Amino acid sequence: MRDNMGFGRAYDMNAASTSAGHTFRPQLLDRRARLQAAGASVSAAYLNDLLAEVDSALGRIDTGSYGLCETCHDPIEADRLESNPLVRFCLDHLSQAEMLAHQQDLDLATQIQSRLLPPRDMALETWDTQYRYEPVGAVGGDYCDLIVLGDGQSLFFAVGDVAGKGVAASLLMTHLSAIFRSLLSLDLSLADLVSRANRLLCETTAPAHYATLVCGRATANGVELCNAGHCRPLLLQRHATQRLEPTGLPLGLFSGGRYTVLHISLGAGESLALYSDGITEAQDPDGDEYQEERLIHSLRDRFEHGAGAMADSVLQDVARFRQTRPPVDDMTLLIVRRRR
Numbered sequence: 001m002r003d004n005m006g007f008g009r010a011y012d013m014n015a016a017s018t019s020a021g022h023t024f025r026p027q028l029l030d031r032r033a034r035l036q037a038a039g040a041s042v043s044a045a046y047l048n049d050l051l052a053e054v055d056s057a058l059g060r061i062d063t064g065s066y067g068l069c070e071t072c073h074d075p076i077e078a079d080r081l082e083s084n085p086l087v088r089f090c091l092d093h094l095s096q097a098e099m100l101a102h103q104q105d106l107d108l109a110t111q112i113q114s115r116l117l118p119p120r121d122m123a124l125e126t127w128d129t130q131y132r133y134e135p136v137g138a139v140g141g142d143y144c145d146l147i148v149l150g151d152g153q154s155l156f157f158a159v160g161d162v163a164g165k166g167v168a169a170s171l172l173m174t175h176l177s178a179i180f181r182s183l184l185s186l187d188l189s190l191a192d193l194v195s196r197a198n199r200l201l202c203e204t205t206a207p208a209h210y211a212t213l214v215c216g217r218a219t220a221n222g223v224e225l226c227n228a229g230h231c232r233p234l235l236l237q238r239h240a241t242q243r244l245e246p247t248g249l250p251l252g253l254f255s256g257g258r259y260t261v262l263h264i265s266l267g268a269g270e271s272l273a274l275y276s277d278g279i280t281e282a283q284d285p286d287g288d289e290y291q292e293e294r295l296i297h298s299l300r301d302r303f304e305h306g307a308g309a310m311a312d313s314v315l316q317d318v319a320r321f322r323q324t325r326p327p328v329d330d331m332t333l334l335i336v337r338r339r340r
Contacts, residue, residue: 020067020075021060024085027206028057031085053086069093082168118146121308123339125153127218130307131334132315134278140330141169142276143176143211147184156184158215159274159334160230160251163208172209176201176251180215190217190224194248194259198228202255210252214274218336223264223272228257231280234273234296235264236303241296271307271337273299275314278329282318285325290318307335 032054039047060066067076071093080087089098122129133144143160158180162172179197188196194215201211212230216223225233229250235242248259266272275295282290298317302309311333318331 014064017060017064017067017075020081021064023208024066024081025058025061027085028054028061032058057086079164079168082164083171117144122146122148122155124148124155126220126339127155128307128337128339129155129157129335130311130337131159131332132311134315134327134331136278136327136330140332141173142278142330142332143173143213144332144334145177145180145215146334147181149184149217150187154217154219155336156180156215156217157274157334157336158213159276159332160211160213160215161276161278161330161332162211172205172211175205176211176213190215190226190261191259194226194228194251195257198251198257198259199255201252205252210250212250214246216272216336223266223336225262225264225272226259227262228259231275231277232292234275234292234299235266236271236273236299238267238270241300243292266338268338268340269304271299271303271310271335273310274332274334274336276330276332278327278331279314279318279333281329282322282327282331283325284321285323290321294321307337310337311335 032051035047035050035054057066060068065073067081068074069076069090069092070088072090074090076087076090080091091099117133118131120131129146131144131146133140133142135142141162141164143158143162145156145158147156148154149156160173160176162169162176164172176197179200180193183193183196183200194213201209212228214225214227214230214233216225225244226248227233227244227246228248229246232243232245235244244262244264247262249257251257264272273295280290280292280295284290294317295314298314299310302313314333315331
């Protein structure tokens with residue numbers, strides 16, 4: 001029995017290393033080529049040290065040990081490999097200096113992300129908004145934005161979920177935020193805005209990087225909505241709830257992706273709820289998921305009490321549902337509610 005367990009663990013480690021090597025070999029080869037091309041701009045000793053690091057990683061791929069901690073031989077955290085494919089140790093076996101540097105990076109990433117998030121509640125003449133953003137770690141990979149547009153009465157809003165977790169995901173989220181904030185200054189249609197954001201993400205990130213996203217504009221005339229492969233937004237009306245289906249593929253998959261815009265009318269007191277799957281896929285101790293139906297019930301339970309009460313109701317209900325089971329994914333909820 002002991003031998004079988006040992007064989008199983010060795011097989012898992014070998015499979016993890018093979019998978020990581022297949023993923024990161026092209027990046028390492030590209031990095032080596034770039035180093036050689038830029039060699040004239042740095043000292044020969046420094047260049048040789050960097051090339052040796054890359055060659056060592058390529059050697060670990062050839063021997064089947066890439067992506068495994070050199071101390072305990074367990075897989076290195078995926079988000080750390082994605083951020084730096086040259087890492088050799090898992091978090092449990094960093095040196096004191098490396099651990100300090102890692103903590104400083106986390107602290108800085110947390111500060112940057114917190115400054116990118118919009119005010120928790122934003123009220124215009126026609127619209128009230130409330131969002132709740134709960135990353136599973138120090139930083140999150142969910143994207144949430146609220147931006148008042150040039151007329152002072154219209155609002156751009158978005159919720160998204162980027163591939164991956166941890167610092168690597170938070171960096172991609174920051175990149176996505178910068179793309180949208182830059183494009184909004186061009187006064188594009190919503191369909192053009194999302195199409196251009198998709199092309200820019202495809203052109204400036206690795207093929208494995210993508211994001212689901214739902215975004216829109218809220219004006220005095222109603223809401224325009226575009227959903228790039230994200231969870232179905234919920235339109236909460238007086239006596240009904242509508243689930244709004246995606247209108248395009250996630251951003252970053254195909255540069256020529258096309259996106260359709262929905263036009264939605266909301267009456268006074270009616271709301272649009274956008275959320276990430278960290279809410280609907282939250283699990284209780286038995287492994288059952290929270291799911292969309294319970295989310296709808298929680299939102300409707302506080303429908304008459306305003307956007308803030310609705311948002312708080314959901315997060316409290318998810319916590320009750322999970323009981324002692326810890327969260328495993330970021331949770332974001334945004335409520336856009338018509339005032340009059």
